[in-house]
Amino acid sequence: MDFVTNFRHSAPYIHAYRGKTTVLWLRSKVLDHERLMSIVGDMALLSSLGLRLVVLFDAHDSHNNPISSAQITAEQLLNITAEIGQRRYAMEAMFSQGITNSPMHGANVNVVSGNFISARPAGVVDGVDLMAQGRVRRVNHLAIREQLDNQNLVLIPPLGYSITGDILYLSPDNLVVEVAKHLNADKVVIVGDNPHPSTDGQKEMSLDALKGAISQLNESSSGLLELKVAHNASMAGIPRCHIIDGHEDGALLSELFTRDGVGTLVARDSYDTFRKARANDISGIAALLKPLEDQQILVKRDQETLENDIGHYLVNERDGMIIGCAAVFPLNEHIAEIASLAVHPDYQKGGRGNALLNAAEREARQLQLKEIFVLTTQTEHWFIERGFRAATVQDLPENKQRLYNIERNSKVYIKSLVS
Numbered sequence: 001m002d003f004v005t006n007f008r009h010s011a012p013y014i015h016a017y018r019g020k021t022t023v024l025w026l027r028s029k030v031l032d033h034e035r036l037m038s039i040v041g042d043m044a045l046l047s048s049l050g051l052r053l054v055v056l057f058d059a060h061d062s063h064n065n066p067i068s069s070a071q072i073t074a075e076q077l078l079n080i081t082a083e084i085g086q087r088r089y090a091m092e093a094m095f096s097q098g099i100t101n102s103p104m105h106g107a108n109v110n111v112v113s114g115n116f117i118s119a120r121p122a123g124v125v126d127g128v129d130l131m132a133q134g135r136v137r138r139v140n141h142l143a144i145r146e147q148l149d150n151q152n153l154v155l156i157p158p159l160g161y162s163i164t165g166d167i168l169y170l171s172p173d174n175l176v177v178e179v180a181k182h183l184n185a186d187k188v189v190i191v192g193d194n195p196h197p198s199t200d201g202q203k204e205m206s207l208d209a210l211k212g213a214i215s216q217l218n219e220s221s222s223g224l225l226e227l228k229v230a231h232n233a234s235m236a237g238i239p240r241c242h243i244i245d246g247h248e249d250g251a252l253l254s255e256l257f258t259r260d261g262v263g264t265l266v267a268r269d270s271y272d273t274f275r276k277a278r279a280n281d282i283s284g285i286a287a288l289l290k291p292l293e294d295q296q297i298l299v300k301r302d303q304e305t306l307e308n309d310i311g312h313y314l315v316n317e318r319d320g321m322i323i324g325c326a327a328v329f330p331l332n333e334h335i336a337e338i339a340s341l342a343v344h345p346d347y348q349k350g351g352r353g354n355a356l357l358n359a360a361e362r363e364a365r366q367l368q369l370k371e372i373f374v375l376t377t378q379t380e381h382w383f384i385e386r387g388f389r390a391a392t393v394q395d396l397p398e399n400k401q402r403l404y405n406i407e408r409n410s411k412v413y414i415k416s417l418v419s
Contacts, residue, residue, distance in 0.1 A: 009258070009259070010257040010258070012320060012321070013256060013257045014049055014050075014257070016320070017046075017049065017050065017051050017256070018049065018050030018051070019050055019052065020051060020052065020186040020187065021052045021054065021148065021183055021184070021185045021186050021187075022046070022051050022052065022053055022054070022185065022186060022187040022188075022189060023054045023055075023056065023176060023179055023180040023183065023185045023187070023188050023189070024043070024053060024054070024055045024056070024188075024189045024190075024191065025056045025057070025172060025176045025188070025189070025190045025191065025192070025229070026039065026055065026056070026057040026058065026191050026192075026246075027058055027190070027191060027192030027193065027226075027246055028058040028060065028192075029192060029193070029246045029247070030191050030192070030246035031057060031058065031087055033090070035246065035247075036090065036091065036094065037094060038249055038250075039191065039252060040091060040094040040095060042250065042252045042253050043055065043109075043153070043252070044095065044107040044109045045107075045253070046252070046253075046256070047107075047109050047151075047153055048107060048109075052148040053148075053153045053154070054144065054148070054153075054154045054156060054179060054183065054185070055091075055153060055154070055155050055156065056156045056157075056158065056172055056175060056176055056179065057087055057088075057091075057155075057157065057158070057172070058158065058172050059080050059083055059084050059087075059157070059158050059169070059172070060080070060083060066080070066133070066169060066171065067171060068122070068133065068171035068173075068174055069125060069130070069133075070130070070133060071128055071129065071130050071131055071133065072130065072131055072132040072133045072169050073131055073132065074131070074132065076132070077132040077167065077169060080169055081159065081167060084157045084158065084159060087157075088113060088155060088157055091111070091155060092111050092155070095107070095109045095111045095153070109153055110150075110151070110152045110153065111152070111153050111154075111155050112147045112152045112153070112154055112155065113154070113155040113156065113157065114143075115140075115161050116139065116140045116143055116144050116154070116156060117136060117138075117139060117140070117156065117159070117160040117161070117170065117175070117179075118136075118137040118138040118139075118140070118160060118161060118162070118163070119134035119135060119136060119137050119159075119160025119161060119162055119168040119170060120134060120135055120137045120162060120168075121133070121134060121135075121162065121166075121168060122134055122135050132166075132167070132168055132169055133168070133169055133171075134160050134162070134168025134169055134170050135170070135174075136160060136170060136174065136175060136178040137160070137162075139178055139179055139182035139183070141182040141183050144179075144183060145183070156175070156179060158170045158171065158172045158175055173225055173228070173229045173232075176188060176190075176229055176233065177229065177232045177233050177236055180233055180236065180238050181233075181236040181237065181238070184237075185238055186238075186239060186240070187238070187239070187240050187241070187242065188229075188230070188233045188238050188240075188241045188242070189241075189242045189244065189252065189255070189256075190226045190229060190230065190241070190242065190243045190244070191244055191246045191251070191252060192223070192225075192226050192243070192244075192246050193222050193223040193225070193226055193245070193246070194222060194223055194243075194244075194245035194246075194247070194248075194263075195222060195223025195224075195226055195227050195243050195264050196222075196223075196245075196264065197221075197222045197223075198213070198217050198221040198222050198223055198224065198227070199213050199223075199227070199264065202264060203260060203261060203263070203264060203265060204264075204265045204266075204267065204272065205264060205265070205266050206266075206267070207231065207234050207235070207266065207268065210227060210230065210231050210234070210266055211231060213227065214227055214228060214231060223243060223264075226243045227243065227264075229241075230242075230243055230264070230266045231266070234266050234268055237268075238268070239267065239268050240265060240266070240267050240268070241265070241266040241267075242255050242256070242261070242263050242264070242265055242266075243263050243264040243266075244262060244263035244264075245262070245263065248262065251263060259318065259319055259321060272316070272317070272318045272319070273316070273317050273318075274314065274315070274316050274317075274324075274355060274356070274359050275314070275315060275317065276311075276313075276314060276315075277310050277311075277313035277314060277315045277325070278310070279307070279310055281310070281313070281315055281317075281322055282303070282306050282307060282310060284315070284321065284322030285306060285310075285313060285315065285322055285325050285340075286301075286303065286306060287322075288322055288323070288324070288325055288342050288344060289301065289325070289340060289342055291345075292342055296377070296408075297377065297378055297379075298339075298340060298342065299339075299405070299408070301340070309327065309329075312327045312328055312329050313325055313326070313327045313340070314326050314327070314328070314356065314359050314360060314363065316343070316352055316355065316356060318347070321344075323343065323344040323346070323347045323352070324342065324343040324344065324347065324352045324353070324355075324356050325340055325341070325342055325356070326338060326339075326340060326341040326342075326356040326357065326359065326360045327339045327340045327341075327360075328360050328363045328364055328367075328372075330364075330367055330369060331396075331397045331399060331400055332397055332399075333368075333369070334369060334370050334371065334397075335369060335370065335371040335372065335373060335396075335397060335414075336364045336367065336369050336371075336372050336373075337372070337373055337374070337375070337400065338357070338360050338364075338372050338373070338374050339374070339375070341353065341356060341357065341360070341374075343356070353382070354386070357386060360372070361415075361417065364417060365417055369417060370416065370417055370418050371414055371415065371416055371417060371418075372414070372415050372417060373388075373391065373395075373396065373412060373413060373414040373415070374388065374412075374413050375404075375408075375410035375411070375412060376410060376411055376413065377408060377409070377410050377411065380411050380413060383413045383415075384413065386415075387415050388413035388414060388415045389413065389414055389415070390411070390412070390413060391412040391413060391414040392412060393412055395412065395414060396412060
């Protein structure tokens with residue numbers, strides 16, 4: 001697709017994300033200067049489009065990132081805070097750029113950080129004093145929201161502050177979940193290891209599927225920590241969690257502004273559903289049917305006809321877009337017509353036509369009908385492969401025979417629903 005088409009297709013996401021709170025976790029692998037420069041530019045663009053961004057980041061590289069059960073001495077904490085400071089200041093400097101003809105020109109992103117996280121010592125675990133290892137005590141969500149309301153980007157390092165004035169290290173994988181939960185975030189986005197090698201390339205996963213996948217992985221599996229955090233965030237009530245490959249340039253934008261994305265999405269709600277059509281689906285159905293009507297594959301239906309018939313339609317909705325539809329028109333107590341069976345060209349290889357036909361058959365069975373039929377000019381083999389048999393116009397109910405369009409000369413195929 002060309003630029004204009006791509007930009008138009010991203011418009012629904014631009015509208016949907018405006019004013020929504022997104023918590024991003026930047027893993028160590030993307031914090032080198034070159035990768036970070038690119039991601040900062042993408043985050044500035046997201047901010048300009050109205051997303052409310054809270055950004056967390058790792059303290060060390062992935063091999064030396066302290067785990068939540070590790071003891072952290074005063075000397076280690078000093079090294080951690082020094083590295084955190086360097087990374088924080090580097091990001092603030094990048095957000096301050098404004099060179100002409102660069103992605104940051106005119107961005108004017110204000111970055112705010114501070115003592116938003118109260119912490120307590122982790123204490124003694126299994127006989128070991130974890131010393132400067134901490135646990136989240138409180139997230140000052142009101143102060144964070146105030147900064148977001150002022151259109152500032154909030155930067156949160158993996159540190160917390162105790163009531164005694166101590167600095168404590170907070171494991172980022174736990175901190176991400178706590179911050180997102182207290183902010184009632186709309187999304188968590190993890191930019192780190194690519195989990196696709198560990199999940200057979202799945203782009204969308206339910207909570208149950210994700211839990212099952214994690215149970216089959218070992219500690220060296222690609223993206224295991226990212227998958228665990230996505231699971232925990234989803235369990236904490238975050239509607240959608242995205243994991244994207246930190247090595248892929250532009251992955252953040254591709255994941256959020258294209259329908260299929262490039263990473264892994266864990267959604268609590270129904271991202272891809274088959275359901276009864278509603279009145280607000282009419283424009284989506286019309287757009288889906290029009291190319292097939294123009295090719296005379298389907299009979300043309302005007303807006304008024306669709307409005308009158310909307311109660312007979314089933315749709316396949318994917319992330320707010322109607323990508324498939326079918327209609328069930330009962331003609332008497334015995335038989336129904338299946339019509340307007342269509343799938344968007346981008347999704348015609350995924351078995352959605354079968355799923356729509358099966359949904360239509362279930363609908364007919366619920367109405368206690370015995371047969372269904374189709375009229376087709378170009379897809380008779382597809383229906384034959386799915387159990388339909390050739391018939392004649394005379395086999396149709398009389399009310400349908402009277403409406404049969406001789407000029408189209410459609411072929412008739414009937415399927416019994418009685419086993």
